[in-house]
Amino acid sequence: MVELRTFAYIDRLQPQFAGYLGTNMRGYLPVVGMAATFIEIAPGMMINQVADAACKAAFVQPGFMIVERSFGILEFHSKAQADVQYAGEAALKRLGTAFEEKIRPKVLASDIIHKVNDYHAQVINVNRLASLLIAGQDLYIMEVVPAAYIVLAANEAEKSAQITLVDVRVFGAVGRLYLSGRESDVERAAKAAETAIANVVGREE
Template identity: 45%
Template sequence: MKTPRTTAETTRPRNEVSKPLAPVRGGDLRVYLMLENLQPQFAAYLGTPTRARGYPALAGQHSLILEVAPGLMIERVIDLALKQDPELEPGILFVERQFGVLEIHGDDGARLERAGQAILSGLGLSAEQQLRPRILYTDKIERIADQHAIIINRNRQASMALPGETLLVFEMVPALFATLAANEAEKVSPGLTLVDVQMIGAAGRVYMSGKSDDVDRALLHIEAVLARVQGRDHN
């Protein structure tokens, strides 16, 4: 028995070719960050091997980092960036439960900016539509115990915290702003050890350890940098 055909099927000319779908415009731009002058420890962290990692970034390069929703829209984002400038290197491409994340880097900040504009134009968005960062929690823990350092180090992705050091912990949303916090903290307090950066998920988190004065300086700088970010408020 033959399967009945729909009216559209019976009236469509046999030689008709389906038109390709136009690129989806709009969506939700959650984060649009340009990181200038990647610091040595943070650049090394970006090269940590995980299933989301691509080309490792080097200290002194510049980075463009975006988070969008729906998650699969990030595939259009990377397509727009690489067709604008094939010499740029994608370091992270990740589609998580709700959002898509891209980190792309290069030696020339102007070329990255042009790639960013190509992304925004292709999606019909503007950088000002990103979310402003919101700080959830900060703390300075002095003279961390041996056991505390050990359990932190078992879960870190960067360097090791040492017993007796002062620990800086910082939590914010959206998660990708942890990258800005970590890189900027290293600029003003290069003596601190970058222990961990959690940049994908519900919230971003930064762990750094070292001398108390360095922690104070880094904490004040992170708060000032995040306060200057332009964007829309959280719902």
């Protein structure tokens, strides 16, 4: 039986988030303004059925497909929102599940650190996947499960304020987001990220 862990639709990829995706993908690269869907399921190998259904149903391009020990995750995107939505519906139909059956995400951590220390910034920068964290800025960190829902938080945070996207971890046991900027901007971005996660409806895991 397939478990639908994440179904996350993004209507318009923001510049930094789109750039992050393109830098860290091995498939077809998305660009700013495209619509995208992220689907995470268990067992992992069934993600191949998701890719097959989505790519055959509409003109969408897969950015990445990852098969982990327990979970599988697929991202696909298009300039046409309707194509992305139709491909998502086809994927759910192939899996024999419904949109409402996805897991409702939980926030494990949501914190703001004011005026980050120089050495703290350096240890974060060593492992970051996006932009550099500058010492003295405020830092917002978020952790959610299932992991793929972090994409909603990252994209909505960037929509809401002038922030720097420092790191995003989309797959694994948890999803993680690091962003930085001025105090007022980081506070607005944090609120937008938390709201994006809180607005997702689904079943309890």
